Amino acid sequence: MIFAAGFGTRMKDLTRNRPKPLIKVAGRALIDHALDLTKPFPDLRRVVNLHYLSELLRAHLASTDVLFSEETPAILDTGGGLRQALPLLQSNPVFTTNTDAVWRGPNPFQLLANAWRPKVMDALLLCVPLQNAVGHKGDGDFTIAPDGRLQRGPGLVYSGVQIIRTDGLQDIPDPAFSLNLLWNRIAADGRLYGLPYDGKWCDVGHPEGITLAEDMLHV
Numbered sequence: 001m002i003f004a005a006g007f008g009t010r011m012k013d014l015t016r017n018r019p020k021p022l023i024k025v026a027g028r029a030l031i032d033h034a035l036d037l038t039k040p041f042p043d044l045r046r047v048v049n050l051h052y053l054s055e056l057l058r059a060h061l062a063s064t065d066v067l068f069s070e071e072t073p074a075i076l077d078t079g080g081g082l083r084q085a086l087p088l089l090q091s092n093p094v095f096t097t098n099t100d101a102v103w104r105g106p107n108p109f110q111l112l113a114n115a116w117r118p119k120v121m122d123a124l125l126l127c128v129p130l131q132n133a134v135g136h137k138g139d140g141d142f143t144i145a146p147d148g149r150l151q152r153g154p155g156l157v158y159s160g161v162q163i164i165r166t167d168g169l170q171d172i173p174d175p176a177f178s179l180n181l182l183w184n185r186i187a188a189d190g191r192l193y194g195l196p197y198d199g200k201w202c203d204v205g206h207p208e209g210i211t212l213a214e215d216m217l218h219v
Helices: 009-015 030-036 054-060 077-089 108-115 167-171 179-188 208-217
Strands: 047-050 067-070 094-097 101-104 123-129 142-144 150-152 156-164 192-196 200-203
Touching: 030 101, 047 054, 047 077, 054 067, 067 077, 077 094, 077 167, 077 179, 094 108, 101 208, 108 123, 108 156, 108 192, 123 142, 123 179, 142 156, 142 192, 150 179, 150 192, 156 179, 167 179, 179 192, 200 208
Parallel strands: 047 067, 123 192
Antiparallel strands: 094 156, 101 200, 123 156, 142 150
């Protein structure tokens, strides 16, 4: 699941006439950087959710095998968007990724797949130590226990990439909601895990992130 429906308001004028996933870093659209992460898994069904300026994303991806989940009339946030896309994804668990980050280092999807333990995990989030989080402002989102379980708190930044079981989505009544709600329930059951990322990750959710990401990629 590739989240691409948002308005990209932090990008200011850059998203006035184009959706954030079409902003270019190092000559390529952010959504193309995100799709590159799926290359080790050629059999994945890749679903992109759409809302803001969706026709531009459809045109950009017309030559790919990507499937589209159109959110209309209202945007559904990450949880609602993932739930709507489940008939297209046809999988449980699923990978999810945001489109406003660029990576330098090991493939994040491959790392998560290698670390996934379905007997104990309902979600495995790839998290970035603050020293590896280029362009990120804040103290982090999670702390990690020696056994890999996550708790809320400063320390690690959620990268936007995860493996998550989708069963609990059906128990949330709101049509639009964040995956944070599902994470909270999974954490209460002791099944929310994290994996630290030892490469570099750049937040490209704000205009300054474009230059930072390009500098990071060329180091």
